[in-house]
Every structure is written in structure tokens, then in C-alpha cells.
Amino acid sequence: MYNFSALTQSIHQYLSEAMSPLGAKITEMAIIGLVLIAFVALSVMGLVYIERKVAAFFQLRVGPNRVGKWGLLQTLADFLKLLMKEHIMARNADKFLFNLAPFLIVTAAFLAIGAVPFGLGLQAFDINIGVFYISAVSSIGVLGILIGGWAGNNKYSLIGALRSGAQVISYEISAILSLLTIVVLAGDLQLSAIIESQRDGWWVFKGHIPVLISFVIFLIAGTAETNRGPFDMAEAESELTAGFHTEYSGIKFAMFFLAEYVNLFIIAAVGATVFLGGWMPLHIGHWQAFNHIMDYIPSIVWFFLKTGGIIGIIMWFKWTFPRLRIDQLLVLEWKYLLPINLVNLLVVAFITLMGWHF
């Protein structure tokens, strides 16, 4: 299996020879930043396109098919349109906060994406508390939603923002608790270590029913955390017109849009990494021959396949279910997900203690 660290090492080598250590460091950071920005821009465009196509197929439509072959350039065209649109601000809006909110939300998304392991040796920032780090920074995003909703001086966006605040804070707990089950099993918070622990099989297969339960809970909580249907309380198009971003237009709106899809990607990537082994190929116990064949598929392909699968499921949710009401949403979290999750965590801890998992 190709190890990307060979590539990154050679770049590092080359840069260290060419300039001082500090210069090399700065150049490397710049390269990583640029690569990530390019990746985010491209993947968001791809995701938006896929989402629209998927929605169309669910709804017996064709979807975008005018701009470019199969409408592939549609999102690019939309992005250009958003770039050129006028910035509109309500008269009594809080100018500073109004402009700050989109940046905050995008920054949070970027902070989290740095720690995502895309492939073997392809991780910008392998911190030893990876799971904790990603959960922590991705919740900065809700600050952006709250500020954006408040600063626009619009009652609809205020309602949307407050809903979103209540929602994200509640569902964060579930998302983290369900991730903790795997942390308990793997015995490490570092993402690369969690992936390594799945060398002989992914946790969803190895971890019996409790892990399956926490995987389902993670999917639900993840959908809620990204503010997507059926949990799109903050936008709730038929109730609050556009929710927290009602007042935003042009590129600032595009930033919210961008962050929404980056968050979707991050949630799916974290889910894939923690539960489905990330870039780790499908390995089954001691079937050496089978494992060997699987190793021929590059790690990055595995990662994107799994992430894509989870994204697909989350999209399937959105295009099938009606939206919950805000109080039902909280009931679901506090009455169902949280207690189940806590019991589940205990069970997993017990299993780990007894060494009953594979």
C-alpha cells in the first residue's frame, strides 16, 4: 500500500535543503493551507453537485443538466453568480458581527478539516487528542450561527439561531459520547492510532451490537450537528424562510453554504475514520489472501468510498423525512439518545475490560 509520507518526506527534504528550517516550516504550512483550501473548494462544489443530483433522483427528476456535460459546471456557475451578487445589510444590523459570522463558521470548518486523515500518511495535523480536537473546534461553528442570526436584525434569523444553539449543544454530547465508545475500545484519542487499531477489522464489525448502536447514534447526531434535514431547525425553510442566514446575500451567504458542506464532509470523515477504519482497507481477521487483495486498493480511495457512503446515507435521511419540531428534537436527544448512549458506553467499557471484542 502506498504510503503518502514518502511523498511528504521528500518535499520536506527538498525544502529543508533549499532554505532555513523556519522557512521550510512556513512554506510547508503555506502548501498545506493551499492544498486544503483547494480541496475544500473542489469537494464542496462536488458535494453540492452530488447533493443536487441525488435529490433529483430521489424526486424523479434529472437534476442539473444544462451547464457543462451532465450539468457538472452548474455549481461553478452558481458560485460565480454568488460572487457577483450585491452585499445587502439591514439598516440596524450590527455591521462588525454581521461580517464576522461567516468567517467564524468557515474558520471552524477549516480547523477541523486539518486533522482529518485522508490516507496512509496523508494527515496535516495528527494531534494525540484528535477526536477531542475535532469535536472541540467543530463546535465553534455554532458561534458563527448564533452571531450571524443575531447580527442580521431579523426575527426569523434570531429564532433560527437560538434553535440552532440549543440543537448543536445537545447533539454535541451524543456525537462525542458515541465516539467515546470507540475511544474506549481503541484505547487512544489519536486518530491514526484509532485507524491502526482497526487493522484486523473495522470497529462496526468487531465491536458487536453496542458499536452498531453508537454508529447509528453518531449518524443521527452528526446529521443534527450539521443542521441538515430532518434536523434543519436553524433553516427550517417552510417555517423561518431561511433561518439564521435570511439576511445574508452574495459571497457571505456562499460562506455559510460552504461551511455547511464542509461540516457534512467532516462528520462523514470522522464517522468513517472512527467506525469504518478510515483509509484502512477491509480486512477480515486472518484471511491473509483476501486482506492482501484489499491492500491493492489505495488508501485514499478507501477513505473517500467510506466517507461518500456516510454522506449518501445522510442525504438519504434529508430527502426522505419530514422535519422534527424543536422540542421533539430536544426530547429525542435527552430522552432517547443520551441515556442509551450512556448505557452503551458502560457496556462497551465492560466488554473492553473483559476483552470480549475481536
Add this chain to the structure above:
Amino acid sequence: MTEETLTKEGLKTQEYFVNMGPQHPSTHGVLRLMLELDGEIIKKVIPHIGYVHRSIEKMCEKDSYRQIVHITDRMDYLSNHMNNEAVCLLVENALEIEVSDRVKVIRTIMSELTRLSSHQLWWGVMGMDLGALTTFLYGFRDREMINDIFEETCGARLTMNYNTPGGLMFDIHPNFQRRVKEFVAHFKTKLPEYDALLSDNVIFRNRTEGIGVLSKEDAISFGVTGPTGRASGFSNDIRKHKPYSAYDRVEFKEILMETGDTFSRYKARILEMWESLSIIEQLIDNIPEGEIQSPAVKAVIKLPKGEFYQSVETARGELGVYVVSDGTKNPYRVKFRSPGFSNLFVLNHLAQGYKIADLVAMMSTIDLVIPDIDR
């Protein structure tokens, strides 16, 4: 703005107004609701109507009776055929003309198809209001087949103007019966899907059950008719109580529910679709022969002096047409008792104490068509 009050903790709090509409995704048209809110809890709903008022009643006063028919298409555009029928029946009754059985049966089939198409659209939109965007297209897929049937026979999809006083504009198209049968067979397989997608869905159930309960007494005193009223147990089906056209010769149940909450309003319409299908099935194979236009109706229609009233059951409830005639070829005064108007004003009564999201669900199950309210 309302007055400030203090909470238990000593914080200042205030109720506030939100304008829902005239441009709002879930008012389905230019209806403006002023919501008095306490947080997300609704204290009061004040409907403001008139944004699409086209003075249809006044326009009728300058039109001949033949011409009035085509304006009624534009009132409740989803029950267009029933609206036409109401005016035609009124003229026929006033002139004491009996139309042929063929006309009666075709009118009934057309009305039921219209009811189905209206309910299909409502179902799709109801799902969309609750956030299930996909249902919209499924509803439209099935409605499209009905629209094609209409287009083939009547020449238009929405403003059909197919009824004329004393009969119909054309005979049915040769393909009509085959197409209707195809549609009925198709839709019988799709209706269970409607149930699986929304009616049985746990999220949908939680969003609708026990929400916005309308008691039978309130339904009667607000004059809430149609499936909305019947969901509260108020028996008001004109097709049963004062049968017109061919409704006296078909078997069908008047759908009556008991609870009167949002879900029973929803369920009433779903069950009504089954009833409509059964009515169509009973009639489609035995359309009697007969003339399409009664020769007794002259080119220029003059109603005798007096007052006339005719009501029909549209997809939304009781549509009443009241005409005062002075014996000339134009009516002296026309008044439409439109179901949407009475049904809208129950909203304030229903929504108090519920959340915005519930209001959207209630509005959806009351099934408002704004041009019908404003006329």
C-alpha cells in the same frame, strides 16, 4: 409592540410580532399572517387577506351566465371543475332544466378527478411544509396523469371551463375511459406509498397528532366545512346531504373523524382519496348515452327574477353560489361563499399556544388556496 414583563428571574421579556407572508414559503400564495409570539409560542394569529383580490363577484355582474362559469375557474383553481359545476347547476335549477344522465355522470367523474388532483397536490405540499421535500414531486407525478386526462378531454389543464349551463362543452375524448382506468389502477398502487412515506412515519405522527385540535362545536360555529370540518366529526358533505349530479346513484362513505387534530385532518383527506377512486370506478364503465348539451338552454340565458342558491362540495368544503337576478341576462348580484375564507379564520383559534412549526402544519391541513379566500 407589547408591554414588557418580568420573568421569575427578573429578566425583562416582551412579546413580539412576526409577519409571516405575504412572501413566505409556507403560506402558498400571498397570504399575510401577523403572528404575536412569545418566544416560539404563538399568542395570536391575525390573518390579513386581500393581496390577490380580483373582485370576481363584481366582475360577474357585468358578465352573462355563460361567461361567469369561466371566471370561477380562477377562484379555487384546484377545484376548478366543481366551481364551474356550481354555477351551471344554479342556472339549470333556476331555469328548471334537466340535463341528461350522460352529462351528470361525466360531471361527477370530472369532479372526483379534480378532487383527487387537488388532494394529491395538497399531500405533496403538506410533506414539503413539514420538511419532507421529496413528497412534493411524488404528488405531482400522480397529478400529472389527471392533468393529462383533463387536457385531452377539456383542452386545458387548470382553467378548463368544461361545464356550460345545460351541459358540457365537448363530449369526452375517445381515450377518456381507458386513461381514467389506467390512472385508477396506477394510483391504487401509489396511495399506500403515501401512507408509508408520511402517514405512518414516526416523525410525521409526532408532528401532527394532538396538534391544533378543533372541536365539533367550534367547527360548526366557525363554519368550517370540507375535510377540515369532517375531521372534527361535523357531517357536512354536500354530496351526501343535498346530492347533485350523479352523487345520488353512487355508493360512498362520508369520511368522519373524531379527534379533529392535524393528523385526523390529514387522514380524512387520504381516506377521501380512496372514496373518490371508488366513485370513479363505479361510474367509469357505465356512462349512459345522452345529449351533451341540453337544447332547452338558449344562446342568451336570462334567469327569472329572484334569488337562487346552489352549493357544491369542492375539495376544500362547501362552495355556495348566491345569485340575485333582475330578469336580465346579467346577474344583479353574485356572492360566492368560498370554503377557504371560513376555514382560514379558524387558524387563530387553533394555533394559540402552539409553536410556529405547528402553525405551518395546521395551515397545511386546512388546505388554504389564497385566490379562493380573496376571490
Add this chain to the structure above:
Amino acid sequence: MSAVATYFKDIFQGLKTLLTGMKITGYYFSHARKEIITQQYPENRDTLKMFDRFRGRVVMPHDENNEHACTGCSSCELACPNGSIEIMWERIVDPETGKKKKIIDKHVYHHSMCTLCNLCIIACPTDAIKMEQTFEHATFDRKELTMILNKPGSKVRKDVEE
């Protein structure tokens, strides 16, 4: 005990209903190629045919001798609820019989005011006008929507009774 049982029963039944819904949308997703209902409009212009009763706009058919059946009787003008038809007629002396006779000068039709209600077609005693099945009627100039239905130099057909 029963409370706990209902708690779990609720969860499982809820999940089951959610999965049935997902099964249906999943079916349509996987059979999208077969089930797609939308049409690709400008591309299918050539094959798109309206039903023969479709009401696109009012036209007056002329035969090969540039003759039509309109006698200028104004019935359609009277039948129209919106005043979208204006009949301009003349009185001429019939060269054969020597009697005075009414003929059509201009049959003016305002498409912009027409609600396509078909009342004029029904009212016409000689079936001189009919509905055309075209449907692309948008123009850049509103004046183009006012048409004169009888072609220049056309005459009324001989066999048409007044």
C-alpha cells in the same frame, strides 16, 4: 416494567417506520432511470405534441383560395368575456343579388387579453375560428399579441350561409 417496554417498543417501531420510508425513496433512487418523470423541454420541441383539443390561441383557418368562413356576424365578440375580439365589418352591395350585405373587414384578436375559454369558438355559427395547438407565445413586443385573424385579401367562402 411496562414503561420500559413501551420505551423500547416506541424506539423500534419508530425506526421501522423510518426504514419503510427510506425503502420507498431508495427504490426510486435506484430506479431513477426508469421512473424519471420530467421532460427536457427545449430539446423535445420536435416530438412534443399537444392534444388536439388543447387551447393555444384562436386562429381562423383559410383554404387554398384564401377564403375563410367568417361572415362578420360578431357572435364571437359578444360571447367573449374579456373583450379580446373586435370585429370590424363593412356593408357592401352584393354584385350578384344587388342586396346590401355585411362582410368582415378585420377580425382583431387580442391574445394578451384572452383567457382561452373557448366560448367564442362555441358561439361562432359558421365554425370560422378554431383553437390552435401551439404553446410558445411569448413575444418581446406586446403589440405582436394583437393579431388580425383574416388574412389580407381574403374573402368569405361562397357556401357559407350568413
